[in-house]
Amino acid sequence: MTEVSDREPPRRRVPGPARPVRPGGRRQPGPGARPARRPGPPRPSAPRTIRLGSHRPRLRMIGLALTLVLAAFVVRLLQVQAVDAGTYSAKAEQNRYVVHTLPAERGGITDRNGVALATTVDSYDITADPTMFTREQLKVDDGPEQAAALLAPILGEEQEDLVERLRPENKELRYVRLAQRQTPQVWNQIKDLKSALTTKSETDTSVVNALAGVFADPSSKRVYPGGDLAAAVLGWVGADGKGGGGLERQLDKKLAGEDGKIRYAQSGGRQVPTAGSTETPAVPGSDVELTIDRDIQWAAQDAISEQVEKSKADGGYVIVQDTATGEILAMANSPGFDPGDLAHADPNALGNGALQDAFEPGSTAKVMSMAAVLEENAATPGTHITVPNRLKRGDRLFKDDVDHPTWYLTLNGVLAKSSNIGTIMATGELGRTQPEANKVLYSYLRKFGLGGYSGLGFPGETKGILAPPGQWSTSQQYTIPFGQGVSINALQAASVYSTIANGGVRVEPTLVRGTKDADGRFAPAPEPDKKRVISEKTAKTLSQMLESVVDDEEGTGTKARIPGYRVAGKTGTANRVDPATGQYKGYTSSFAGFAPSDKPRVTVYCAIQNATAGSYFGGQICGPIYKQVMEFALKTLQVPPTGAAPARLPVTFKP
Numbered sequence: 001m002t003e004v005s006d007r008e009p010p011r012r013r014v015p016g017p018a019r020p021v022r023p024g025g026r027r028q029p030g031p032g033a034r035p036a037r038r039p040g041p042p043r044p045s046a047p048r049t050i051r052l053g054s055h056r057p058r059l060r061m062i063g064l065a066l067t068l069v070l071a072a073f074v075v076r077l078l079q080v081q082a083v084d085a086g087t088y089s090a091k092a093e094q095n096r097y098v099v100h101t102l103p104a105e106r107g108g109i110t111d112r113n114g115v116a117l118a119t120t121v122d123s124y125d126i127t128a129d130p131t132m133f134t135r136e137q138l139k140v141d142d143g144p145e146q147a148a149a150l151l152a153p154i155l156g157e158e159q160e161d162l163v164e165r166l167r168p169e170n171k172e173l174r175y176v177r178l179a180q181r182q183t184p185q186v187w188n189q190i191k192d193l194k195s196a197l198t199t200k201s202e203t204d205t206s207v208v209n210a211l212a213g214v215f216a217d218p219s220s221k222r223v224y225p226g227g228d229l230a231a232a233v234l235g236w237v238g239a240d241g242k243g244g245g246g247l248e249r250q251l252d253k254k255l256a257g258e259d260g261k262i263r264y265a266q267s268g269g270r271q272v273p274t275a276g277s278t279e280t281p282a283v284p285g286s287d288v289e290l291t292i293d294r295d296i297q298w299a300a301q302d303a304i305s306e307q308v309e310k311s312k313a314d315g316g317y318v319i320v321q322d323t324a325t326g327e328i329l330a331m332a333n334s335p336g337f338d339p340g341d342l343a344h345a346d347p348n349a350l351g352n353g354a355l356q357d358a359f360e361p362g363s364t365a366k367v368m369s370m371a372a373v374l375e376e377n378a379a380t381p382g383t384h385i386t387v388p389n390r391l392k393r394g395d396r397l398f399k400d401d402v403d404h405p406t407w408y409l410t411l412n413g414v415l416a417k418s419s420n421i422g423t424i425m426a427t428g429e430l431g432r433t434q435p436e437a438n439k440v441l442y443s444y445l446r447k448f449g450l451g452g453y454s455g456l457g458f459p460g461e462t463k464g465i466l467a468p469p470g471q472w473s474t475s476q477q478y479t480i481p482f483g484q485g486v487s488i489n490a491l492q493a494a495s496v497y498s499t500i501a502n503g504g505v506r507v508e509p510t511l512v513r514g515t516k517d518a519d520g521r522f523a524p525a526p527e528p529d530k531k532r533v534i535s536e537k538t539a540k541t542l543s544q545m546l547e548s549v550v551d552d553e554e555g556t557g558t559k560a561r562i563p564g565y566r567v568a569g570k571t572g573t574a575n576r577v578d579p580a581t582g583q584y585k586g587y588t589s590s591f592a593g594f595a596p597s598d599k600p601r602v603t604v605y606c607a608i609q610n611a612t613a614g615s616y617f618g619g620q621i622c623g624p625i626y627k628q629v630m631e632f633a634l635k636t637l638q639v640p641p642t643g644a645a646p647a648r649l650p651v652t653f654k655p
Contacts, residue, residue, distance in 0.1 A: 111292045117294070132213025289512070305335075335349045374534075381410060381544070383426075462489050548649055573589055606626050
């Protein structure tokens with residue numbers, strides 16, 4: 001029997017018609033096809049594997065870069081340590097070490113007795129750091145104003161000027177100078193105020209120390225104990241510490257000395273004590289001793305200043321000279337100035353008029369004409385000269401300072417009465433012709449020192465004006481003998497009279513006796529040059545003739561008499577050339593002489609320019625100055641009267 005299975009026999013698949021294919025290549029379901037499955041969530045795709053390039057090229061690049069960097073360092077290191085080692089070492093030393101100048105102490109100037117006329121004292125330059133006055137530093141906006149308000153009355157500066165310096169346009173500026181060469185007392189006052197503000201600000205936060213940025217640099221200051229005494233001779237020292245005039249300028253190299261230097265290591269602006277230092281000490285300047293006598297200088301300066309003021313004159317000078325040595329005992333000028341306070345000085349008074357002003361001397365020059373006449377044996381003191389009221393020479397009529405009838409004078413009388421006409425007539429005898437006479441007179445004027453420098457070497461000194469005789473105009477041939485048409489300075493005039501007083505020998509004037517170095521060694525000045533100008537006999541005769549000017553009642557210099565002393569002198573009143581216009585305006589009034597006339601010791605010369613009040617005659621306004629200064633000088637030098645009677649040479653004669 002055949003068994004029957006519960007399973008259905010397998011169906012055989014019969015191929016049916018082909019199913020249509022959908023666009024895109026997918027077949028469409030046909031009849032009897034299973035329904036399409038619903039799409040499920042996408043399956044995660046497997047991670048893509050990235051294959052890296054070879055690491056060797058990268059390593060090569062990095063290695064090459066490092067090699068180049070190291071090579072650059074090696075090259076630079078070789079340059080610094082080998083090639084440019086010296087240069088960089090020097091720069092390092094320069095940045096590390098600082099060099100400061102050690103200023104030399106300026107030498108002093110004393111009179112002949114060692115009394116200080118110019119000296120140097122310690123002082124301070126008051127400075128500030130503007131960056132310490134900003135709001136960032138002081139926490140206030142008006143720091144410069146507060147500091148200026150405190151400093152202005154102490155420094156004597158304008159408050160606005162101080163504010164401007166404390167608030168400069170350059171915001172990085174770290175140093176400004178507020179005041180120069182202030183005394184230690186001024187700096188101490190600022191320090192005390194600065195300390196008080198510091199103390200108060202520690203307890204009161206509303207108080208700021210507006211002076212915290214104010215400092216002081218040690219300096220030195222030139223001081224003149226006598227004020228304006230001998231200022232024209234001494235000169236002054238400028239803000240740069242160098243001589244600006246007078247002997248301060250002429251002798252600057254000797255007075256200044258040599259600055260030193262100190263070199264030390266620094267860090268952060270402070271000296272490194274352990275790094276050592278090198279120092280070249282400063283060499284102090286030499287002290288200078290003058291021929292000036294302080295007391296005689298004071299007497300001369302006081303006398304000329306008083307008379308210039310009384311006469312309302314432009315100015316004046318007095319020279320006092322030792323007749324034997326040529327040493328200048330006094331050289332006074334009026335108006336003067338204080339070399340320690342140039343800010344208030346008259347710029348026109350800063351020079352030394354006694355050496356720098358050239359003027360026509362007038363009748364004081366007649367003594368040289370008389371010296372030539374006597375030395376050439378053209379006349380004697382007793383020679384009779386008839387002096388008319390007018391004298392025609394060339395194209396001009398010449399006259400004396402006063403109208404007079406015909407005078408009957410001796411040659412001595414011509415000098416005593418200061419006759420221009422008589423002088424022209426006497427000097428005319430120096431040659432067979434006027435040109436010959438001119439040459440002879442010129443030679444004597446030159447020997448007396450006219451037309452040349454005195455030998456002092458003083459800054460700005462004039463040698464005057466003396467043209468060669470071939471250039472003398474028609475009028476100069478006759479005016480030069482009585483002191484017009486020729487120009488000199490005051491020292492030249494004084495030297496003429498000292499030459500006569502010294503027996504006819506001219507001694508070159510001197511102002512410096514010697515110098516003393518830092519070790520105290522005194523070096524005397526070189527001996528002055530000496531030159532004989534006229535014979536001793538002629539000089540003695542001239543001294544007696546000059547006595548008549550003062551002693552005789554006919555003389556013009558009676559106001560210069562000194563009781564107990566024989567006085568030789570000569571008056572002068574010359575037309576004055578106005579330096580502003582070059583035209584004659586006013587007068588130069590003068591008096592020159594020496595005493596005792598029989599044994600001379602001192603020469604005094606006085607001149608006043610353009611006196612406008614009272615008399616302008618030399619005998620009237622300069623004669624008294626001569627007397628006052630000469631009396632003081634004779635007493636100071638303890639010169640006794642000689643006791644001999646004056647010569648009293650005749651002045652007139654009866655025709």
